[in-house]
Amino acid sequence: MSRGETAGRCVVWVGRPSVEEHFGLIRAGWRTVVADPSRDAGDPPPCGQRAIAVLDLRQDTEPAARMLFELKAQHPDLPWIGLTGVRASADDVALKRLLSQAFHVIEGQAPLGALRQALRRATGCTTDVEADPPSLLTGNSPAIRTLSQNLRKFAPVELPLLITGETGTGKEMAARALHQLSPRRDKPFAAINCGALPASLVQSELFGHERGAFTGATARRIGHFESADGGTVFLDEIGDLPLDAQTNLLRVLQEGTVERIGSCQSIRVDVRVLAATHVDLEKAVAQGRFREDLFYRLNVLRLRMPPLRERTGDVELLAQHFLDAFRESYGTRARAFSSAARRAMNAFPWPGNVRELMNRVQRAAVIADDALITPDDLELNADTHGADRDSLGSARTSAEREAIMDCLRASAFNISECARRLRVSRVTVYRLCKKHQLAIDQLR
Ligand SMILES: Nc1ncnc2c1ncn2[C@@H]1O[C@H](COP(=O)(O)OP(=O)(O)OP(=O)(O)O)[C@@H](O)[C@H]1O
Ligand SMILES: [Mg+2]
Incomplete structure (x- = not known):
């Protein structure tokens, strides 16, 4: 399929795609309009001749189905693909009847590959088009062009990356773009804001815990590092990470293992760590608030987001x-x-x-x-x-x-x-x- 074939082609996503899914479609050349039923209820999105809908039933089924009906009322010929998180249960007759009208139904939690394939089949296209990577970061200034070049150089290298920059400069966006440009793009991207987590929960969020590890730990919990295995972990506001969690993070970077709280068993994880900070980490090191060895581990590759x-x-x-x-x-x-x-x-x-x-x-x-x-x-x-x-x-x-x-x-x-x-x-x-x-x- 040439770029001409995708021009004007639009996916109307009824529901909430993950960032990976959204970017994944854009990278494959699909213009993607998100119609979130919990936000845009009663307001079906504009939908052209060459549109195809994705009915995302992984969250709230009813509002999404209602929005699809509204869309279909206006565009009776609109083809659509159903996404269900799990196999529709045999007794859910209404859901089964609805899905029987879909061009195709995809089951499972990570449907991007299957979805791209179904979209190609539904529209008669033969291949995807990879969008130009720098288009993920809007801008044409020398500063942003250098940044885009560096993003492309850093993406395939399996080393930690430290992203610095003032608030709102696009640190998280750059981290997501880098993940999308990397060979890990089809694996999870976990973004964790270290500053927003209560200090008492940080370790458990990142590394998980065993049942009974502390009061209130009624069940085993898998941490972000384990669930993002094979993918990328983005630690936002890394300067706010408590010192004990810094020690465990160092172990991940040095040995590639995590230990759940309450367990002394090391679990091997394969993640790439990206970190962002708005504070001066060198200063935090000098003040004893940030481990020097961790700083040097993280600071191998560095990306500075220029202020606007x-x-x-x-x-x-x-x-x-x-x-x-x-x-x-x-x-x-x-x-x-x-x-x-x-x-x-x-x-x-x-x-x-x-x-x-x-x-x-x-x-x-x-x-x-x-x-x-x-x-x-x-x-x-x-x-x-x-x-x-x-x-x-x-x-x-x-x-x-x-x-x-x-x-x-x-x-x-x-x-x-x-x-x-x-x-x-x-x-x-x-x-x-x-x-x-x-x-x-x-x-x-
Ligand atoms: N180059 C860009 N093109 C389009 N949108 C952008 C760009 N850079 C940033 N944005 C948008 O600006 C907003 C802020 O970006 P982001 O959250 O990545 O910034 P940040 O540096 O992580 O901010 P903070 O320090 O407050 O966490 C987001 O809504 C993002 O989509
Ligand atoms: Mg941020």
């Missing part, structure tokens, strides 16, 4: 990308940005980076009255001109400080309100306050 303000030219590209993606699902009136909006976006320091840009664009797309999004729609100041870019380089830090300070004042120094206005997380606001030495308690 360093990605010259990418702001407009990303903004249009987010707007197009949003329009595809919601068909908004806004389709582009006014020149004033583009100037304002280029001059803004983007403390929340790509995530903040995406959030502002989506909100602007909803509220914009015209085809062109204005600075007001983006809640950006139209007077900020990007003319003196060089001086902005050093001025940006103080602009960032001012932006945070202004927003804090406008939010009466309420962190949640400030985070909402800036469209970043509360953690980011705290981080920025720390970075710019803004003592909230005193300012209040």
Whole structure:
């Protein structure tokens, strides 16, 4: 199948695909629209002539089936493929009747290979097309092109990788892209946010536990490292990993084994470890908060995600990308940005980076009255001109400080309100306050 054959071909996924499934289809050349019945109920997605639906019955069966009926009411000829996590039980007559109308039914938890095959058969295509890997990371700046090249170099190498960068720069996205580019792409990708896990649970989450290992351990639990065997484990906010878990992680990296809590049996695991941090790990090592030997083990390959303000030219590209993606699902009136909006976006320091840009664009797309999004729609100041870019380089830090300070004042120094206005997380606001030495308690 040439790329021309896939052009316009679209999979409407009724349900929630895993990231691997979503990327897997995109990589195979399928435009993929996700229609999540728990989120988009009563709102079947736009669906063209050359679409095929995937009815994902692995979560809530009824809402998904209802959404498929709505789709079929509008597009009676729409072919569809059923995905069931397990074999439909013999007495579930309604489900069996529904599935009997499918072009094909796939059973099991990891259906990507079978699904690609079924999609090809349903549409008469002969082979998949691998999408261009860098397209997984939108952007064309020198910084992002170098990053994409490094991603491709690092993907096939079985070494740990440390990804650094400010909040919202795409660290997790890069980790997922790397997994997709690697020979492990058809195996699990487990993303664990070490900062979000209570210290008492980290070990059990990562390495598992035996029944009775501690109070409340009523059953054996398999940890992420074991269940991701053959795949990739992404440890986000690795700087927050407690010291005892750091020791066990070192064992995984050195010996390729884990021990469940409450067991002294070593279990061999084959995982590639990717880690991300927004904190300076060298500093954490110097302060004794992070094991030096672990740091050197993780820091073999390093990827630095550039902040958006360093990605010259990418702001407009990303903004249009987010707007197009949003329009595809919601068909908004806004389709582009006014020149004033583009100037304002280029001059803004983007403390929340790509995530903040995406959030502002989506909100602007909803509220914009015209085809062109204005600075007001983006809640950006139209007077900020990007003319003196060089001086902005050093001025940006103080602009960032001012932006945070202004927003804090406008939010009466309420962190949640400030985070909402800036469209970043509360953690980011705290981080920025720390970075710019803004003592909230005193300012209040
Ligand atoms: N190059 C890109 N193209 C498209 N979307 C992107 C890109 N980079 C980041 N994003 C989007 O921006 C958001 C933030 O990305 P991600 O979660 O990977 O950042 P992060 O660095 O892990 O953030 P944090 O430090 O807060 O955990 C996500 O919704 C992601 O899809
Ligand atoms: Mg992240």
